[in-house]
Amino acid sequence: MAVWALGINHHTAPLDLRGRFAFALDQLQPTLQGFRAALAHQPEATLLSTCNRTEIYCAAQETALDDTVQWLARTGGVTPQELLDHAYVLREGEAARHAFRVASGLDSMVLGEAQILGQLKDAVRVADEAGALGTTLHQLFQRSFAVAKQVRSCTEIGAHSISMTAAAVRLAGQLFEDLKAIKVLFVGAGEMIELAATHFAAKQPKSMAIANRTLERGEALASRFGAEVLRLSDLPERLHEFDAIVSCTASTLPLIGLGAVERALKKRRHRPMFMVDLAVPRDIEVEVKALDDVYLYTVDDLASVVQTGKDHRQAAVAQAEAIIDAGVQSFVHWMNQRNPQAGVVGLIQQLHQQTEQWQQAELAKARKRLAKGDDVNTVLEALARGLTQKMLHGTLAELHAGDAAQRQATADTATRLFLRGALPPEPRAHR
Template sequence: MSVFALGLNHTTAPVDLRGRFAFTPEQIGPTLRGFRERLEKPGEVAIVSTCNRTEVYVGANPTLLTPAMDWLAGIGGVSSQTLRSHSYVFEGTAAARHAFRVASGLDSMVLGEPQILGQMKQAVREADTAGTLGTTLHQMFQRSFAVAKEVRTSTEIGAHSISMAAAAVRLASQLFEELRDTKVLFVGAGEMIELVATHFAARTPKALAVANRTLERGEKLAGRFGAEALRLSDLPARLADFDIVVSCTASSLPIIGLGAVERAIKARKRRPMFMVDLAVPRDIEPEVARLSDVYLYTVDDLSALVQTAGEKRQAAVEQAEAIIESGVQGFEHWLGEREAVPLIKALHQQADDWRHAEIARARKMLARGADVDTVFEALTRGLTQKMLHGTMAELHSADNAQRAQLVHTVSKLFLRQNPRDPADETR
């Protein structure tokens, strides 16, 4: 069994296209099982879905790549050709290398950002629960987590990153002279909003509020920051109260429309409003960006702020890549061993068959009255002849070109203490 990865991310596809392939946690399990049913043979599959990427990892024959591409295109409601033009494919060890780089934060919009590792671990849990994980993908992901841990502890890759949350605060600071004088609204109550709220709360704004579809969950997050809890249904009436709005929900449709923002701006008497849409698909209608007093940013718009440069960053990346390459070689070796498993089983079975046959012959000899030494001699000679028969036949039938390589291989297998040099055969 091999591995391949099919995906699209912030470097290959715009945010609106990525939104078509975003999966909520509730959608992952049924989607995984649905895809596995399409495989010709039992295979393994896991899906990593974040605001910046959707990736399908498959443990199966690479011939299933085209059906996987067609299936994913159908999920997103686009043609296979459109998906191919905005996606990437990795096979075998290249798929493992990609997974290791993603887990380590080297393939993220924010170099070294830590959130992706947790998201990949969640993807593994979802696949395990759905029954689609399997030994090969489990091994690859566990190795990717170990590599990511080593990268974070052995390099300074994380020290040179700016999180999306920090980038949002930096942008807001450019618009508002004092964040202490602003009122901030967070829409949603997931991990990303919690992270953003932590960064904004550190700047002690005048007021904080959390709007969430489930009021109880919103109240729990609001309580951590001394914020007001709102229902999503309160948004149209309360939007004008806030200078900064940061939204990240799992909604499949925008929850903040152009009309609501237009009314809010009018009520604010043209005072500017800073808005950040971290959701994929979008939470805020893209037309809002056209309003003259609104400053709307998406996850893609933040990319310029989260790039870092310099010699230290490059050194950290090179060090991380070396750690990743070592991990890839380990996984490649493991895959090779897995491919040899059927042969190993067959060898053990054949050896057992020979052993049982010689034991049965020895018992017959003993029953006929043969002495023990004669029986032992016959048993060991029989086993030896069976073990060497195929090898000797190959040596005798090989031509000169084949024989040199065959002699070298046989010497490694049978004469490990005193391997023969193939050149000896020509002297």
């Protein structure tokens, strides 16, 4: 069984490229089904998509990496080479290591953050519901959850961390003298917005409002914070009322455009607006960033803020990596036990490599002798003798080593391997 992973993240790809490969949770199941239908052997598959990464994990009898690259590139509307320029490709143990690091928060923009584990669990649940989660990936992710739990309980990897939403509040505090005097608008009603609203509510702003496509969901969240509820269609006319806007939806197109923000600034008489776009793809048009009185931050802009305290966690990172190493070794061992042929295939490859080295060494000697003018037959005899000696050297050494029982066992094996065609036929039983 082969395991492979293909992905892009905040380390390898810019925000706008990541936006091409973003999938909302309700898109994962049909996307996975489409992926498996596009590949001949329908591999096991799990798709993880967050604001910082899109990764597909696969398992099948044979690796179908080229087909996976072609499919993902086509899905994002780029060429395979454009994708590979920003992607990482991982196989077997390295794919497992990456999954364990992601689950443990070691590969996140916020080192040690716990939100990614919930997102990964959601992705695995959806893959299972889509019929795409087989035995191999089930084991991979169950082990990743166990490793993440051990990392969380046995290290201080999450200590001193600053979340994206906490970083947004910190930046707002640098712009406004008193956060209690500002009005805050949240666009969306998902987990990130819930976290942002929680952090801002702790600062007791003058008022809070939530705009969401589905009013019922917006009302449910607003009731927790005593916030007003808006329709998305109300945003253009009411945007000017808010000093801070935090947006994170699953929209494929920007919800807040340059024109709407320009009109809002005019109504505000150019009082500054603080805007945070946590969505991938963007909720706020990129051109808004160029306006003089707007302070717009994206998920990538927040990177330097959330790195605060990272130095204090380096010892914990080392401990976490050791836990992950043990988890990877355990998973690889499990894979090999399920597929006994894996060890045999590796041995066959090593035997081919060894005999190839012997051939090249003896051929080099033969060419030198021929170049000197030695007799061709003499050179060929030396070539054959040299290869035979190399092939038999280890066996002959074993036949002279060890006790009588070991020598007999080696003799039996050597007979089966080297004398198979030379053994006399066994006498037939008389009837």
